[in-house]
Amino acid sequence: MIEVKGKTALVTGGAMGMGLLWARYFARDGANLVLWDINAEGLDQAAEELRGQVDVMTQVVDVSDRKQIYQAAMKVQAETGGVDILVNNAGIVFSKPFLETPDEKLSATIDVDLKALFWTMKAFLPRMIELNAGHIINISSASGFIGVPRMPAYVASKWGVIGLTESVRLEVRAMQKDGVGFTLFCPSFVDTGMFEGAKAPLLTPMLTPEDAVRIAYDGFRDSKYMITAPWMVGLTPALKGLLPAKLFDVISDLFGANTAMDKWQDTRQK
Ligand SMILES: NC(=O)c1ccc[n+]([C@@H]2O[C@H](COP(=O)([O-])OP(=O)(O)OC[C@H]3O[C@@H](n4cnc5c(N)ncnc54)[C@H](O)[C@@H]3O)[C@@H](O)[C@H]2O)c1
Numbered sequence: 634m635i636e637v638k639g640k641t642a643l644v645t646g647g648a649m650g651m652g653l654l655w656a657r658y659f660a661r662d663g664a665n666l667v668l669w670d671i672n673a674e675g676l677d678q679a680a681e682e683l684r685g686q687v688d689v690m691t692q693v694v695d696v697s698d699r700k701q702i703y704q705a706a707m708k709v710q711a712e713t714g715g716v717d718i719l720v721n722n723a724g725i726v727f728s729k730p731f732l733e734t735p736d737e738k739l740s741a742t743i744d745v746d747l748k749a750l751f752w753t754m755k756a757f758l759p760r761m762i763e764l765n766a767g768h769i770i771n772i773s774s775a776s777g778f779i780g781v782p783r784m785p786a787y788v789a790s791k792w793g794v795i796g797l798t799e800s801v802r803l804e805v806r807a808m809q810k811d812g813v814g815f816t817l818f819c820p821s822f823v824d825t826g827m828f829e830g831a832k833a834p835l836l837t838p839m840l841t842p843e844d845a846v847r848i849a850y851d852g853f854r855d856s857k858y859m860i861t862a863p864w865m866v867g868l869t870p871a872l873k874g875l876l877p878a879k880l881f882d883v884i885s886d887l888f889g890a891n892t893a894m895d896k897w898q899d900t901r902q903k
Contacts, residue, residue, distance in 0.1 A: 634854050634855060634856075635768060635814070635853065635854050635855075635856055637659055637662045637663065637664040637717075637718065637854075638662060638663035638664065639663060639664070639665075640664045640665070640717035640718055641664065641665045641666075641667060641713045641714070641715065641716050641717050641718070642655075642656075642659040642664040642665070642666055642667070642716070642717065642718040642719075642720065643666075643667040643668075643669065643709065643716045643718070643719050643720065643753075643757070644656050644659070644666065644667075644668055644669070644720040644722055645669045645670070645694075645696050645720065645721055645722050645723040645749065645753065646669070646670055646696075646722045646723030646724060647666070647668030647669060647670055647676070647679060647691075647720075647722070648668065648670035648672040648674075648675025648676045648678070648679050649670075649672065649675045649679075649825075650825040650826070650827065650842065651722060651772075651823065651825060651842050651845060651846050652668075652670070652720070652722040652723065653675075653679055654842055654843065654846035655720050655722060655770075655846055655849075655850065656668055656679060656683060657683070658846065658847075658850045659687070659718070660683045660686040660687045660689075661686070663686075663687060664687065664717075664718065665687045665688040665689070665690075665713065666683060666687055666688070666689045666690070667689075667690045667691075667692070667709050667713060667716065668680065668689065668690070668691045668692070669691075669692050669693075669694040669696065669705065669723070670691075670693065670694070670723070671693060671694070671695050671696075673693045676691040676692075676693065677691070679691070688713075690709065690712060690713060692705045692708070692709070696723045696745055696749035696752075696753070697741060697744035697745045697748070697749060699748075699751075699752045702749065702752040702753055702756060703752065703756060706753070706756035706757065710760070715757075715760045716757045716760075716767070717761075717766065717767050717768070718767065718768045718769075718770070719753060719754070719757050719767075719768070719769045719770065720770045720772070721749065721750045721753055721754075721769070721770065721771045721772060721794075722770075722772045723745060723749065724745060724746050724772065724827070725741065725742060725745045725746065725901060726742070726784060726787045726827055726828065726897075726901075727741075727742060727784070727786070727787070727899070728783045728784045728787075728831075728894045728897040728899075729783060730782070730783055731785045734785075734786065738786065739785075739786045742786035742787055742789075742790055743786055743789065743790050743793075745790075746787065746790035746791065746793075746794070747789075747790040747793040747794060747797070750771060750794060750797055750798075751797070754769060754801060757769075758801070758805075758813075761810075761813045762805065762808065762810050762813060764812070765810045765811070765812035765813065766812040766813065767812070767813050767814070768813070768814040768815070768816065768853070769798075769801075769813075769814070769815050769816070770815075770816040770817075770818065770849075770853055771794050771797070771798045771815070771816070771817055771818070772794070772818050773791045773792075773794040773795050773798075773817050773818065773819045774787075774791040774819055774820065774821075775819055775820060775821040775822075775837065775861070775866040775869065776788045776791050777791035777792050777794060777795045777817075777819050778792075778795075778819070778866070778869040778870050778873065779869060779873065779885070779890065781890065781891070781893065781894060782891055782892075782894065783894040783895065783897070784894055784897075791819075794817070795817060795819075798815055798817050799817075801815070802815040802858070814856055814858075815858060816849075816852065816853045816857060816858060816859075816860060817858065817859050817860065818849040818852070818853075818860045818862075819859070819860065819861045819862070819866055819867075820840060820845045820848075820849070820861070820862040820866070821833065821834070821837035821839075821840065821862065821863065821866050822837070822839045822840065822893075823839070823840045823841070823842055823845045824839050824840065824841055824842060825842050826900045826901070827900075827901060828894075828897060829897065829898045829899075829900045830896040830897045830898040831893050831894055831896070831897050832889060832892070832893050832895070832896065833889075833893065834885075834888040834889045834890040834893055835887070835888040835889055836863075836865055836888065837863055837865065837866060838863070840862060840863070844862070845862055848860065848862045849862065872884075
């Protein structure tokens with residue numbers, strides 16, 4: 634089992650939602666925390682809650698900004714000695730049909746949900762490789778395996794997170810640095826408010842944030858690489874590979890996967 638006591642865990646988007654729940658688990662098990670978010674007020678509240686248990690460093694960082702990430706990372710290295718566990722959790726979603734989605738929304742989604750992982754991994758992975766110790770947890774989604782109408786940029790980012798993690802993991806494997814671990818977490822809908830109004834497809838009911846992060850955290854502690862929640866999400870790639878595309882489309886229609894985002898409401902962005 635991966636030991637986290639005394640380690641330093643950095644959680645992006647750690648001010649609220651699942652990021653805050655990750656932070657609570659790390660604090661419970663004695664890991665010191667670095668929390669990044671754009672929500673300064675939320676960071677203050679999180680720090681106030683967790684500071685009695687472990688050391689908590691908070692930084693207002695917009696993870697869509699590469700320079701902010703590199704600057705904040707240098708400060709983290711200097712003040713904490715380095716990050717042992719990185720959780721790339723910050724995320725945004727915007728839902729409209731592709732051709733009606735403003736260019737800025739398409740770009741911002743890729744910047745926050747995918748490109749930020751380039752910069753955080755470039756900032757923190759070298760030390761992990763040098764020490765042959767550390768763990769990177771990247772949050773993808775069930776939508777990292779399928780197409781979903783009305784959120785193509787989000788889906789593209791989550792497919793990207795899987796491809797990126799897989800490729801970097803294989804590079805680290807080729808270096809024979811088996812002390813550096815990777816975890817991909819792919820949940821279906823989770824009731825944090827990010828997907829307000831979305832309708833969970835058949836067989837993948839809306840998860841509570843507590844259940845989702847418990848499954849992910851326990852899986853990470855068990856060194857699992859790919860964690861899906863609920864577990865049947867993990868069948869999707871096999872089904873897609875085996876079934877003809879037209880049949881898969883019809884099954885997705887029947888399960889409600891293709892209309893899940895029809896009534897989504899924006900509760901996060903202005
Ligand atoms: N909620 C779901 O149904 C669901 C399902 C699958 C995957 N996910 C993924 O799980 C992760 C967490 O989702 P959540 O539901 O807890 O979302 P949330 O909206 O509750 O929390 C996201 C956090 O990220 C922060 N954030 C947003 N933009 C940022 C930026 N530019 N820089 C720094 N911080 C930023 C927010 O302030 C917030 O604290 C995301 O990557 C999301 O895509 C969520």
